Amino acid sequence: MVLKGAIWAVGLAPVAYLIVGFVRGSLGLLPVDTIILVEGRWALVFLLATLAVTPIRRLTRWNRLARARRLLGLFAFFHASVHFLAYAGIDKLFGLVAILEDVRDRRYITAGMAALLLLVPLAGTSTRGWIRRLGKRWLKLHRLVYPAAALGVLHFYWKVRADTFWPLLAALTLAVLLAARSPAMAPRLRRGQRSPGGKAG
């Protein structure tokens, strides 16, 4: 299917770009820093894209979009993992003490690490089998994506020093996507569906 193909292409492109750049030596003097930066951005882009699926689907009634959500979410986790591994593995050489010190002392790392940890069970339970096994609890569990996204944006905002434009745009995007889910917005968006409490329709 075209949509999924496009997501795969966009999802893997940053990694291809980084590999080629690393080999060619075009990632700057400190390529690790570039890898961490690029992968962190893409993790957030995919995380926000995942959260955009439901509002866009409801607005446009393009229901096939829902089928792409899992793939978007998994790419968010993939880029967050590469982001983390570049930091922990290359920059810190898996030095547990240094990493734990970072998590303790540096709030942006605390937030980022928390976001990543919240994504782990979501990625782990993304298969059909787990969805069936967990039933209603699956939906509940996957609400963790909201705090994960909020922590991810906070991580970005706290990390940036001078140019807060992009973190603020990410925060605004997240706010809009969350507002679109609020009960107040729900009746509008869920035309034809039952709204909470069943009063409006």
Added chain:
Amino acid sequence: MVIRVRRSSQVPSSEITPESTYLDRRKFLGATAGIGAATFLGRGVAAEETPTHGDEEPNSWEEITTHNNFYEFGLGKEDPSRNAHTLVTEPWTVRVDGLCAKPGDYALEDFIRPSTLEDRVYRLRCVEGWSMVIPWRGFPLADVIRRAEVEPRARYVAFETLWDPDQMPERGWKPRIGWPYREGLRLDEALHPLSFLVVGLYGKTLPNQNGAPLRLVVPWKYGFKSIKSIVRMSFVRDQPRTTWSSDSPREYGFYSNVNPEVRHPRWSQATEKRIDGGRLFGYRRIDTQFLNGYADEVAHLYEGMDLRKHF
């Protein structure tokens, strides 16, 4: 015209005393042979072989000139090397004002001329956790301060970078640190022989992205203290406001001495990435030294001070 290019190897720090800045006679003779071949800010200056020591080889020209923090020309490390060509460095005027007997607007040539240029190799430690070894060309900041005949009331010197939106792309609506960029030193720090005003790199004219045509280099402090493209020096009584410490007082102190013991909210300062093109990832991780390895020379400036408080 006699131009002396003095040799003062800054590495290792233990060898550095003001006395050690005297010219090695043979080097001097070798150096003078080239006079006239190079012109440097209108002066004939011999390029001298850069002094090196042990494993602290200077970084390459390429490395030093493509990895810069100069936010007026963009926030990415490579942005200044791409964008700073729009900076106009000729003519250049430096304003000297405040508590001194000889204030005035000096043409850069007049500002530099009375001093003797020297080549010095300094470590540069960025607060972000990377470092380089850089062969600067310049003259002691103390020269300028003595010529200005500073009043006894003056306790600090404040510096300002050029701010001209027409020459600098980082303008407009995006939230930014406040321009112009400002820095400052306590007067005794500024008078210290290691404090250096720089006009050249590798014996060549300083490239724009490195802070042309005139920048400060204070090797025992984090790099952002070494203000670039200076247009103003003011002698003042009170500690001046400086850009980063105003922007985030919790993170950047006025002193900002390199100190592995003082934690920074963003970066561990215990170690650093020494830029090294020979390595797979472009750096070696090494321990950061107290006062960037210049403690023998400058630690006395901070005697009795709690450096965790005055970070």
